[in-house]
Amino acid sequence: MGYEPLYFVGAIVLLGAIGYGMWRNATRNKAKDVLTEAATKMEYEHPKEYEKVQKQFEEAAKD
Secondary structure (H helix, E strand, C coil): CCCHHHHHHHHHHHHHHHHHHHHHHHCCCHHHHHHHHHHHHHHHHCHHHHHHHHHHHHHHHHC
């Protein structure tokens, strides 16, 4: 007996992880994509200004 049973267990774990990722993607709030993109763009292009308005982005994301 070798490592063959571990291949089966690994395949089951991988299948579960893929299924979980698909479920999370399907149930996410797509309306917040615009807000997320704006916050990310500002964080990378203007990090100093982003520090000042970070709380505003966080509050808007909670709605």
